[in-house]
Amino acid sequence: MAELMLPDSRRCNYFFLYDGSKVRGEGDQTREGICYFYPEETPLDEQELLCGQLVGTARCVSELSSSPVRILRLRRNKFSIRVKDDFFWALGCSVEVPTISVCELLDQLINLFCFYTGSVRQSYQRNSKESLAARWAQYLSHLQSGSSELHHIFSCLRTIDSTNVDPLLLLKAALILQACQRCPLVLAGCILFRGRVVSTQMSPELTMKVMFHESETYTKPQRPSAPSTFSSFGGAVGSTAVFLTLSELQYVQSAPVDKAFSSHSTPHKSTASKKTRLSRTLSDTPSSSESEPSDPGSSQSAQKLYSPHLSDRSVLSPDPAAPRPLEPPLSNGTLSPEAEEEPQEESFYYSFHSNGDGGSRTHNEGEMPDPPPPRSAAFDLPEESPPIPMTLYLHRVKGLVLALLVEPHFLSDTASMEEVYHCSLASLNGLEAHLRSVSPGAPGAPGPYIFAHLDCIQSTLTSNLSGRPGGAPERPFVRATSLLHSHFCNTETLQEAIIRSAGAAVYGTRSVAQETYFQQHGGSLRNSGIPNHQDSAFSLPGKARHRLLKHGVNLL
């Protein structure tokens, strides 16, 4: 297994964006079409070679097969491919990286660009190739930095380590976000601490995009081209223009904000606050009305509030058929409110799942060899509609950041800005003080087992891996997890699997909402090579169920 280790933490070996509209005539050189190529030091000849070959191959394969190309696999690299109009993206990773991770990395990269820059075509009409190249480089570097390898495999959010943080502080963060939403110009927000999510009201995908800006402002606070800051708020507040896709906007708007909480005159509230003894508890506050069926506004606000950690228990409800009230609608494709994204989703899976139903697909794909008409799109990226400009507002208190998606005119509305600033300042100060004083928690001796648990809905990872780079004993686990994750993604019906080498066995199990991986240390593996009852690998599922209960992971 050792020789198969990834050489370094760099995931992406190649990335390029090619604009086919620049290379139309016989005499046009391929290099004219290369908008950005990574690694940047690659000789131009080689850039042209790779671009030319991949674009040609992809076109050829997609025309032959009448279906969009998503992955091209070579001997040492696999390339995720995306095409939109004349633009062609390819991102190449080592073949050991799960295909799904390569695809997700490319999608994240393109989505980051579109979030901060808007439509790709318009960006290249308005800006120089060089300035946009710098952007691609920043986004790529951001996506490859920081996180552990498991985070890369699962493309999940980096969250604060909830095992050391009082859950009340997560509630505090969620309440700060709710308080900000009392201003109608505030759509949704998230709170980050030292580059990790504390609480978010946005989908994991959107949260990930917001986190790029946070890390940028953190590392380069005073860039000359930095987004505007507001001197009246002591330089702690800044903003930048962003662009949402229609589906993102619909999602953000679909989660209704409990405006009753903000309006100060609901009779319901005044009765709740009328009491004799003042030793109130959380349960007799206005939010307690969430349990009352007569108040739909409040109960909906509970859905809106999904802190990565608070809702763990409900998401992990033992009965998979039980309703999960805190599940955000977007993460599950079938519940997603946006209809226009569905074709893309299906085609995406179609390319992975050989048993996928492609019946409806062929109709679309019949059109493909022709120049694509505007709506044909299995070939296209999701956002058919033009990106919608919004503003990302950031309020930093040392390592803590409040990031809010706001309507663009929020910035010119002094009263709203002051309201949001003042309603959150004291709490942010306090939360920062609390989180700063949380001890990182002793790394501890390596336990008798390793596990990794992915919450697919919130895209969060729980693990007892040390996170040390290149932790040798953990390599087999990470590698096995990566393989199992690939299998789970490729085979929808697969629920449990054990993957083993001579020295280690890793158990994986998944449901719609979660994936869990478990390896037991110690005790020699009794492995005869032939399945038999004595084989210790078969006790892994039972051990996993038992051991992981104390981490809040319920596999029963």
Place this chain on the structure above:
Amino acid sequence: MTTKTSLLKVILLGDGGVGKSSIMNRYVTNKFDAHLFHTIGVEFLNKELEVDGHQVTLQIWDTAGQERFRSLRTPFYRGSDCCLLTFSVDDNQSFLNLGNWKKEFIYYADVKEPEKFPFVVLGNKVDVTERQVSSEEARQWCQENGNFPYYETSAKDATNVAVAFEEAVRRVLALDERTDHLIPTDTVNLHRKPRSAATCCS
């Protein structure tokens, strides 16, 4: 006098719901919100002001009054320069608990000389008509517990809020001045040679 701005940490303690957050918000932002959620743990705001020619940055720490938040709030008592013990005049129990709050503060703030530490007592919600605690009772408690200054405040209509914070600052400054005076008498000047010793041994 020093022209340097000094940072003073004052902390608001008292039962849940007596109006600590409202007092802080009234003083710093001059706003009042009757439907504030419980404070979880601690929060703070800074306010710059001038008292008797001293430029001061007041860092006002607001704390959660509920018992369940005790472990979250107590680590932040340390380093406080003044403690504002707060109760609500329409809630007798919150008044009776003042002693416990004082004890909790002295314990966790690790105050060296509790009898000299500046406490200020605030009876909040004087705008409410049905009082459960009279001014006399409150003043008597203050008298008996260390002669603390007592203010009847209302965060709702801004009564006495600024005055109370300014008094807190004065108490801290007065204490600082006293210790300033004490320093020269208590310290040994290492730069001056004790001549007598030299002559004696040679």
